[in-house]
Amino acid sequence: QVQLVQSGAEVKKPGASVKVSCKASGYTFTDYYMHWVRQAPGQGLEWMGWINPNNGGTKYAQNFQGWVTMTRDTSISTAYMELSRLTSDDTAVYYCARDFGGYDFWSGYFDYWGQGTLVTVSS
């Protein structure tokens, strides 16, 4: 069965960076785009961007351009999201979510989600 297992909670100081991992299993990792979405406490979902695990291509939401980096390691079926220059506003649960499309087709819908990773930014 499809599973996305994310790394554990992180506590970071303002100005630091955080790298969250998302290990995929149960399907061919390179066949499906992977998105990242976050949810700050008491706030709504915010789409951050996607990575094409097949070729490493990425697209970031305008709000995150310049300070988010999405990468992948196909040898271990894992996607990564790194956010730099953290501020308290980045305190949120970060999710990876598999694109619904498959076979290198981008749909913009999410059919499987990771369990979420809480990132807390505090001095």
Next chain:
Amino acid sequence: QSALTQPASVSGSPGQSITISCTGTSSDVGSYNLVSWYQLHPGKAPKLMIYDNTKRPSGVSNRFSGSKSGNTASLTISGLQAEDEADYYCCSYAGSSTLVFGGGTELTVV
């Protein structure tokens, strides 16, 4: 990219129907038939309920339906059940392979 506008909360009684609206602009909802809806229960992974404005993924109850008119998409839940109580988010394609979410709507079944 501004978030799509949803009502903060809606409520209904068991058996009733409710509709949640999702208003965007001509740059997102109005230009593409690519709106989706997600159901979020506390502590559980979000679930895709509707995609391509009106389609239901396999396994989603036919009590859930979607529609779109102009810049506004809607999710209707008929025959409301206690288990439908959750947060609902719309999401739209916004061009150039980007997406935008709505602010979310808390559904209470009273």
